[in-house]
Amino acid sequence: MRWKSQIGLILVVILTDLLVVGLVQHDDVIYRTPLGRIERVTNLKKVPQTDNFNNHDYRAKQRLQIKILNGKHRGQTVSVKNEYSGSQATDLKYRPGQTVLLHFNGTGQRVKGATILDLKRDVAITILVVIAVGLLILMRRTGIHAIVSVLLNMVLFFIAVEIDVQESGYAVLAIFSVVAVLFSAITLALVLGWNKKMMVSLLTTLAGTFSAMLIGGLVFSLTGNGGLHFETMEYVTQNPEPLFLAETVLGSLGAVMDESTDIIVSLAKLRKENPQISMKQLWISGRNIGKTIMGPLLNVLFMIFMADTFSMMVLYLRNGNSWQYAFEMNMQLGFVQSLISGIGIVLTVPIASWLTGVFFKNKGVPTNG
Template identity: 45%
Template sequence: MFQQSWLKKRRWLLLILVLIGIVSIGFTMHNQRFYHQPIAKVVRVGKTGRARRTSDQFKNIDHQYDQRLVAVIMNGHYRGRRLTLTNTYSDSQPMDQRFRVGDQVFLTQLHQHRGTLSANIAGYKRDTVLVTLAWLVVTLLLLMMGRSGAWALVSVIVNALLFMAAVTLDLNENGEHVLPIFSVLTVIFAFVSLLLVLGPSKKMLATFSATVIGTFAALGVSLLVFAWTHERGIYYESMQYVTQVPRPLFLAETLLGSLGAVMDESSDIIATLFELKQLEPTVSARQLFMSGRNVGKSIMGPLINVLFLIFMADTFTSSLLYIKNGNSWGYTFAMNMSLGTVQSLVSGIGIVLAIPLVSAFGALLLGRRAK
């Protein structure tokens, strides 16, 4: 009965989404003419050369192979022309790829010499894969969550645009006001996300207040600890590809990461308190506060562990590379994992502080004073 009702409500939406998916994926498979960079499709893979054994000073062993590929150019002045490409890949494939028939690749340095075309491979054409994954995410979100999923999708798009605007402003300011810019962005992120998802309601007001206060309180506590310890053990120089002063960037990154964790926890607690209020309209403010604390204590541990695993997973590959190249565990942790650990701890502080805050806000807005 439930499945029939669900299919009846969603069948037109499902049909529209399927049509959009077919059109989008089909377009990305045949949109080569809209690219300025030359694109070629591999039509034949020649015989792969013999493996060449390579090793380094740390006795890491790998094997390299040479490929000869025949490809057809699919756009530009030489559209329809064939050319032979060479490709070198290894077993580990850290910075290279093995190509197969049907793969579409970008070309660089394409030119003609005595009637023969030559070029180098720049990488895969991946737009079809990206569009397919995006379509799957949107489809599942809309089918499973309905209107709430649509508003959540809108909030993600709006936040992405706001983030791009903040990054552009930071670049225009040459990184001189990175922390104030992203502090304001944090408040805007929280307000826009909760307003679109929860609507203008008491639930949104309580969640927003607890999220903002908990996030900035966590950053304030961390700054006090940094000042007390003189930031010993924090290696800002391990931040990769940083062209600005790394410390403000690290604090801005920590602020945004803590915001996500605190907002997640606050939304869960507030949603539980509102459900409790609907089931028991006469519940008192004290009972709501204690219920919020109990919910927070239940989800606090798993949420902190999830954050820790996310930060550690981000440095997993580089840490393996450091250890495999003869570096000690201590040096590997300091150069790869220390900043992620600090961010996890700051987010954990925000999670802990948010529990009494969101419980108190929920109790004040929803509670009924006992006679």
């Protein structure tokens, strides 16, 4: 009967996901911004372009016939011109069937003209969200706990950002340090339950993260932030250094939490199966588990960092900048964050092994812990 229940749950999740996507695809009436669907596209002549660095591109124009989908002008058709480049770095080439956000240039009984603001992107985002949520729901209790923890952490994050804005950034590092503690406590309590493993994982996560931050802060202080280009942080209207450190706390927290949980849960299970195991054996086992986990975690951090900066690196290099300058302007701060996170990952291994030995040294782990 269990497999029938699982199949039923899968069908319910799929049907619910399809319903949600369908509703979002036809949610035009809830938008205040005018929406339009591109009915016909006429592509005009392309004009080749070459810059001083021999980069080849082209400019082209389109004439779009757009049907208005909401508001008092619903059903009317408006003609819009669009200019785009072949690279589409700062513009878009549109095609029939796409839904766009519009700004009317002049209105009366009929729309006289319009400008495209952007694509309506909520359908694509919704599809990704419902797939992720659906897969988590199929994992039942564990997946639901993960969804709840993500939602709670999102609420905390937005509250913290609002407080930071209200305080004009004067206490950004303190605010997000508190948020990091709350993130860890909420996530671990929902994933592991309120027990000894959760407490040890929380202590390890915080110790590993803030030890790495302490080392990073000490290095910055001793070197006077030499060589760090905080001015490359885009659109920052507050002191960039503490904001950078706050970003680093949140960036390293996830990897350290993942590693500490894996080590501690494994050691707790080992302790439960063999209550007579010595603290030295726990230490060695924890170190071996950590060696296995460290490599993939460090590579994941590096790949995320590379993916985040790849497009701007290519842009800088294609415009004649040296590798050194492109690295300093785009990758340097992210690379420093990755190094601090890597320090936290390495420090977490001995911290997790030692704390597990201390907390579980006298008796086996209780059944519920």
